[in-house]
Amino acid sequence: MSLHLQTPLIASRPLSLASGQEVWLKLDALQPSGSFKLRGIGLACETFAKQGKRRFVSSSGGNAGIAVAYAGRCLGIPVTIVVPQTTTERARQLIAQENAEVIVHGATWHEANELALSLLGGEDAFIHPFDDPLLWQGHSTMIDEVAAAGFKPDAVVLSVGGGGLFAGVCEGMARQGWDDVPVFAVETAGAASLAAAMAQKQRVALDSVKTYATSLAAKQVCQRAFELSQSRPVISHVLSDGQALEACERFLSDHRILVEPACGAALALAYAPSSALKQYEKVLVVVCGGVTATLDQIREWRAVS
Missing domain, CATH: 3.40.50.1100 (Rossmann fold)
Incomplete structure (x- = not known):
């Protein structure tokens, strides 16, 4: 028996109304430890x-x-x-x-x-x-669960820190034959190591990281994440801490689940899709969770962001 749970896949009416798309949520915030x-x-x-x-x-x-x-x-x-x-x-x-x-x-x-x-x-x-094939193998099971539910999205949205979730989701998508489905990789501006790597077409280390989304605060993504960004459809998206924090509060109101800013980054793009994301009708958002921030702290950060 595995230590993780099979988590719900739900259609989000609030996010669908906000975005004008059909938004589905993989709720890995409900894992026993609080995150994917x-x-x-x-x-x-x-x-x-x-x-x-x-x-x-x-x-x-x-x-x-x-x-x-x-x-x-x-x-x-x-x-x-x-x-x-x-x-x-x-x-x-x-x-x-x-x-x-x-x-x-x-x-x-x-x-x-x-x-x-x-x-x-x-x-x-x-x-x-984040940098271990065993981790990617484990994380990939969330895509197996989505596919087993009979759902294939047109695009996947997730947050990127060190790249472990990204690598695992891509592994699961490859196993399911979803190589045509783009991944929108979302980071906050103070920790955008994947965006920097994609821009320079080589793995680079940031001089420093500065973000309230501390779970995204890796100076450099793992090698596997960089390789995947060069070999499959990946769209980098960078947004502000303030947008991630706002999405945390909005998601709590809409779905009664508190996530931390690292997860709020992906949700922020889903609430206000970019022109690139708007091209896709069915969107899967990985609600990766996170339990390291309280609502009071999120509001405190938001007041000064």
């Missing part, structure tokens, strides 16, 4: 547990760490998570709530990741938050 991350991370943790690993170590801005901690508790394996200083106090508490050790280190995820790697012992497994 559990699909791939759960698979990775189960795989390493079968190999006899005795501890899971990971680095995370929040949701990946929560998913590793949840998986470790379910499997009875100790977990250590290293988070950067930008990780919210709520995220740290949610990781600790799963009985995991939380270490705060560095100004960015990359610095936290370096420390996490240095902690590894011979019986430990490192769970990467």
Whole structure:
């Protein structure tokens, strides 16, 4: 039995009315850990547990760490998570709530990741938050579920941070023969590493990241995500933190589900589609979730964004 759940696929009347399109939602915000991350991370943790690993170590801005901690508790394996200083106090508490050790280190995820790697012992497994074929394999199952429901979209909208969700969704789409379906890859302006890579046609690292969508705050997308952006139909879209935050509040009102700004980025494009997205009638939005921000915090950020 897998650690993740099969999540609902629903038609969104509010988003359809707002966009003038037929908008469907894959509600991975309803995973037990609060985000899609559990699909791939759960698979990775189960795989390493079968190999006899005795501890899971990971680095995370929040949701990946929560998913590793949840998986470790379910499997009875100790977990250590290293988070950067930008990780919210709520995220740290949610990781600790799963009985995991939380270490705060560095100004960015990359610095936290370096420390996490240095902690590894011979019986430990490192769970990467986005750059691992096991993760992509797990994340790809959401597309299998959509296809099993008998639905094929004309376009898919999702948020991009390090590129793990993007890589997994593309893997699932390829397995289902959806190579003709474009993916709209949405980022916030302060963390648009995929947009930069696509513009320069090479994988590049941002000098810095600055966004309230901290789960998108990777300076560089994984190699697989870049390769996919060059080999299949992908449309990059960059928007502001303010737009992502507004979409979080609007989605809470419309669907009674609170997501964090990283997920709000994809929803923002769905609420106000670009001219490129408007060309497609049936749109699937991956509601990737995220539980590291409260409504009060979202409103506080929105007031100053």
